[in-house]
Amino acid sequence: MPLYCTKCGAANEEFAEFCKSCGDNLTEAREKNTDKNDEPAQTSEKKLLRSRSNKMITGLAAGLAKYFDMEVDLMRILWVIAFFVSGSTIAIVYLIMAAVIPQEPV
Numbered sequence: 001m002p003l004y005c006t007k008c009g010a011a012n013e014e015f016a017e018f019c020k021s022c023g024d025n026l027t028e029a030r031e032k033n034t035d036k037n038d039e040p041a042q043t044s045e046k047k048l049l050r051s052r053s054n055k056m057i058t059g060l061a062a063g064l065a066k067y068f069d070m071e072v073d074l075m076r077i078l079w080v081i082a083f084f085v086s087g088s089t090i091a092i093v094y095l096i097m098a099a100v101i102p103q104e105p106v
């Protein structure tokens with residue numbers, strides 16, 4: 001990733017100390033760059049969490065529904081169908097997911 005000079009906008013080597021175009025110190029540009037990288041891009045990123053507010057057993061179905069933009073009821077029906085179809089397998093999957101996926105913060 002090139003380092004863009006804050007003064008003239010020239011692209012420099014990532015580890016360059018001074019701008020090859022205007023000679024400006026690139027420390028500032030690097031800090032700016034780092035800030036940008038640190039910025040949580042995850043704000044819009046969806047996170048799979050178990051719902052606290054809308055839970056029947058563990059909140060997993062509600063969390064999954066939210067994650068996949070689905071109706072909670074539809075997600076629950078899918079789980080119920082899966083239980084009927086695969087029995088204990090899906091029960092184990094459900095329990096593992098419920099254990100692994102964190103609960104959404106209060």
Ligand SMILES: [Zn+2]
Pocket residue numbers: 005006007008009010019020021022023024
């Ligand atoms: Zn420059």
